[in-house]
Each structure stands twice: as C-alpha cells, then as structure tokens.
Amino acid sequence: MRCLNVCGMLTVLLLAHLVVTDPAAGETLEAAWAASLAADHSLKAGEKTIEAARSDLRAAKSARLPTLHLSSGYTFLNEEPAAFFNGAPLTTAEDEFLTYQARLMVPVYTHFQISHTIDAATAGLDATGYEQQVRVRDLRLQVAETYISVLLAEKQLTVAESHVASLTAIAEDIENMYDQGMVAKNDLLAARVSLANARQTELSARNQLDTARAAYNRLLVRPLDAPVQLDPIAFEAPEGSLAALVETAVAQRAELAALAEKMTALEKTAAATKAATGPKVFLSGGTEYTENSHQVHEDLWSAGIHLSWDVFDGNVARHKSRAALSRADSVREQRRNLESVIRLRVRDAWLKMQESQARINVAADALKQAEENLSVSRNRYQEGVGTNTDVLNAETLRITSRVNYENAVYDFGLAVMRLKRATGDI
Numbered sequence: 001m002r003c004l005n006v007c008g009m010l011t012v013l014l015l016a017h018l019v020v021t022d023p024a025a026g027e028t029l030e031a032a033w034a035a036s037l038a039a040d041h042s043l044k045a046g047e048k049t050i051e052a053a054r055s056d057l058r059a060a061k062s063a064r065l066p067t068l069h070l071s072s073g074y075t076f077l078n079e080e081p082a083a084f085f086n087g088a089p090l091t092t093a094e095d096e097f098l099t100y101q102a103r104l105m106v107p108v109y110t111h112f113q114i115s116h117t118i119d120a121a122t123a124g125l126d127a128t129g130y131e132q133q134v135r136v137r138d139l140r141l142q143v144a145e146t147y148i149s150v151l152l153a154e155k156q157l158t159v160a161e162s163h164v165a166s167l168t169a170i171a172e173d174i175e176n177m178y179d180q181g182m183v184a185k186n187d188l189l190a191a192r193v194s195l196a197n198a199r200q201t202e203l204s205a206r207n208q209l210d211t212a213r214a215a216y217n218r219l220l221v222r223p224l225d226a227p228v229q230l231d232p233i234a235f236e237a238p239e240g241s242l243a244a245l246v247e248t249a250v251a252q253r254a255e256l257a258a259l260a261e262k263m264t265a266l267e268k269t270a271a272a273t274k275a276a277t278g279p280k281v282f283l284s285g286g287t288e289y290t291e292n293s294h295q296v297h298e299d300l301w302s303a304g305i306h307l308s309w310d311v312f313d314g315n316v317a318r319h320k321s322r323a324a325l326s327r328a329d330s331v332r333e334q335r336r337n338l339e340s341v342i343r344l345r346v347r348d349a350w351l352k353m354q355e356s357q358a359r360i361n362v363a364a365d366a367l368k369q370a371e372e373n374l375s376v377s378r379n380r381y382q383e384g385v386g387t388n389t390d391v392l393n394a395e396t397l398r399i400t401s402r403v404n405y406e407n408a409v410y411d412f413g414l415a416v417m418r419l420k421r422a423t424g425d426i
Contacts, residue, residue: 026229029147032220036143037136039221046132053125060121063114064107069286072100093292103286108305111278112271120268123261130258137254139219141421145414146216150230152410153209159406160202163399167195170378170391187388194392235413237357238420242350245423249346250339252424259335263328270324277317279309346422353415359408363401370394370401 037043074096081093107114171191177183214224238245250256285303292298310317377394380386420426 026231028231029144029233032143032147032216032230033140035220036139040139040219041221042135043132043139046128046135050125050128050132053121053128057118057121057125060114060118063110063117066104066106069103069105070101072098074098092294094294098291099289101286101288103284106283107280108283109279109281111275111280113275113278113280116268116272116275120265120272123265123268127258127261127265130254130261133254134258137421137424137426140426141417143216143219144417144426146212146219147230148233148410148413148417150209150212150216150228151232151413152406153205153212154230155406155410156403157202157205157209159399159402160198160205162402163198163395164195164202166374166395166398167191167198170395171195173378173382174388182384183388190388190392194395233413235416237353237416238423238425242347245350245419246343246346248425249342249423253342254424255338256335256342259331259338263331263335266324266328266331270321270328273317273324274321277310277313279307282306282308342422346419349415349419349422353412353419356408356412356415360405360412363405363408367398367401367405370398374398 075098077093077095080091080095082089082091084090171188171194174183174188174191178185178188213228216228217224217226240248283303283305285301287299287301289299374391374394374397377386377390381388381391417426
C-alpha cells in the first residue's frame with residue numbers, strides 16, 4: 001500500500017506540474033530584451049557608426065554652401081619693385097608690405113557631383129541604420145535562445161529531482177521488503193545503484209542550470225552569479241503558410257535592405273566620381289588689401305564668375321567610377337545569394353517548428369503511458385509477480401518520456417523564435 005501511495009502522489013504532482021503555470025513573478029522575455037538592448041556594447045558601437053554616417057551626410061550637404069577663405073601675410077623684399085617709365089626707373093611698391101584677403105566662393109553648377117555625393121551619403125546612412133537593425137534582431141534572438149535554455153535547464157533539473165525522488169521511494173520499498181526477507185539482496189543493490197546514478201544526473205543538471213543562468217546574465221551585462229528568475233513563455237506559432245512567410249522574410253529582412261542601400265551608395269559614388277571631370281561654375285566675391293604707398297587704391301573689392309573643366313585627367317575618374325560600379329555589382333550578387341539563404345532558413349525553421357509541434361503530442365501521450373506503466377510495474381513487483389528490473393526499467397522509461405516531452409516543448413519554442421527571426425519579426 002505504501003508503494004501505491006507514493007507512486008500515486010508522484011503521478012499527481014507530475015500532472016499538476018505539467019498543466020499548472022507557476023504563479024511566481026519573474027523577469028519576462030520583453031524585459032530581458034530591453035535590458036540587453038540598453039547594455040550591449042556592440043549596439044553602442046553601432047550607434048557610433050550611425051552617428052559617423054550622419055556626419056558624412058552633413059559633410060556632403062555642406063558642399064552646397066559658400067566657402068569663405070581668409071589669408072594674410074607680411075612680405076620682405078631685397079629691393080623695392082620698380083619699372084621703367086619714359087626711360088627712367090619708377091618705384092611701384094615698397095620692399096616691406098602687409099597683405100590680407102577674404103574670398104567667398106559659391107558653387108552654382110558642379111555637373112551633379114554634389115547631388116550624387118549627397119545621395120551616396122544618404123544611402124550609406126540608411127544602410128548603416130539597417131545594419132543596426134540586424135544587430136538588434138540578432139541580439140534579441142540570442143537573448144531569446146538563452147532565456148529558453150534557462151527555462152529548459154530548470155525543467156531538466158526538476159525532472160532529475162523527480163527521478164531521484166521516485167527512485168528513493170522505490171529503494172525504500174525494496175529495502176523494507178528485503179528486511180522482511182521478501183526479495184533478494186541484488187534487488188536492493190540494483191535500486192541503490194540506480195538511485196546513485198540519478199543523483200549524479202541531478203548534480204549535472206544543477207551545474208547546467210548554473211551555466212545557463214551565467215550565460216543569460218552575460219548577455220544582459222550583469223554579474224554572472226546574479227540571481228535569475230524567469231517567467232514562462234507561451235509560444236505561439238507565426239500565422240500564414242510557408243510561402244507567405246518566405247515572402248514576408250524577403251520583404252522585411254533588414255539584411256536585404258542594407259545591401260540594397262549599399263548598392264545604391266556605390267552607384268551614386270560612381271556617378272559622383274565620374275562627374276568630377278565635368279564642367280563646373282562658381283561665383284566668387286571678396287576683398288584684398290595690399291599695403292603700398294605707391295598704389296592709388298590699396299583696398300580692392302572683386303566679384304566674378306568662374307568656369308572650370310577637367311577635360312582629361314588620364315582616365316583616373318573613369319576607372320574609379322568603374323571600380324565603384326563593379327563593387328555595386330558585387331553587392332547585388334551578395335544580395336541575391338542572401339535572399340536564397342533567407343528562403344532556405346525560413347523553410348528550415350518552419351519545418352522544425354512543425355516537427356517539434358508534432359513531437360509534443362507524441363511525447364505527452366508517451367509520458368502518460370510511461371506513468372501508467374510504472375504504476376503497474378510497481379504493483380506487480382509488490383504482489384510478487386514482477387521483477388525489480390521491470391520496475392527500474394519502467395522508471396527509466398518514465399523519466400526518458402518526461403525528458404522527451406520537455407525537450408519537444410522547448411524545441412518548439414526555439415523553432416518559433418528562429419522562424420520569427422528568419423522572417424524579420426523579432
């Protein structure tokens with residue numbers, strides 16, 4: 001009777017554990033995401049990269065603005081400059097004099113070089129922003145995976161403790177029966193060996209949980225030994241067919257958008273480089289002062305329009321433009337390759353989600369049967385029509401079924417998170 005009572009209590013506790021959610025409050029996955037995004041050093045480095053790209057864009061736009069050049073100097077000559085006038089020398093300047101000038105230049109037409117440079121910088125900034133999105137989503141997936149690994153490690157420890165508790169009860173029953181001379185000593189020894197092995201498994205599970213929690217704390221930039229208490233996750237599979245999920249991924253993956261912007265930036269850079277040899281028009285104005293007592297007007301103002309055209313530069317600009325276009329073609333091929341990889345990853349994650357979802361149902365049914373098998377085996381052994389080996393094997397089947405169930409549940413969770421990352425939803 002004592003054997004039946006203990007077995008029944010274990011069964012009830014197990015079923016309650018499977019269907020009842022622990023009400024204790026802990027850290028949610030959303031809170032973990034927020035903490036990791038706020039503390040991660042790679043994201044902070046990415047923000048600096050974005051700020052650098054913003055500065056590049058501001059510099060490109062500033063090329064449209066007027067430029068002001070100031071200069072000044074004091075000159076010493078060994079002789080006063082002079083010229084012949086009616087056959088006699090005439091001094092034209094002093095041998096020491098001060099000069100200064102201020103000149104303002106305004107670009108009027110640059111053969112679209114400035115606009116192409118601005119477009120390239122804009123595309124570069126957009127590409128940097130998309131790359132930051134990739135880092136954010138990769139980090140969110142990494143945190144989710146580590147979060148799930150902690151939950152799984154907690155379940156594995158619970159399973160190991162359940163195994164120890166069940167084998168402890170079995171060993172106590174067999175010891176009582178041995179003391180009464182009802183079973184052989186090797187039955188008792190076999191039960192004790194199984195219990196010792198279960199305790200070793202429990203120690204290993206406890207260490208694995210500590211390692212999982214330390215990895216979780218590292219991602220959140222916390223002390224590795226900081227306490228960790230996590231809320232369970234209700235995993236929900238993404239809606240839609242596989243084909244729809246694939247198209248969603250292609251449409252919203254930031255990696256593809258980043259490569260598209262890089263391609264645009266290189267094409268605009270090529271256009272700007274080629275435009276460097278085109279005609280350019282500038283307006284200028286300024287003042288110039290030269291200290292010279294022989295000069296009627298020492299302080300002069302000027303305004304002008306200037307045209308420049310590098311008709312031939314040895315094909316330097318043309319070759320650099322072609323190099324940029326070749327890099328753009330390279331990025332285009334990289335994008336095509338990445339798109340095919342994304343399609344494959346979405347398909348793989350979707351299939352694994354379907355597989356793990358089916359495994360949950362199979363594992364739950366197997367666990368129920370394993371519990372019943374253990375109960376029957378213990379009753380048969382208690383009545384003398386079964387063997388100790390049957391009981392230990394039944395307990396092994398029960399714990400294996402429980403492990404399979406927990407693994408299926410969290411494999412489903414991982415597949416869901418990876419599918420969401422593959423489609424760009426995380």
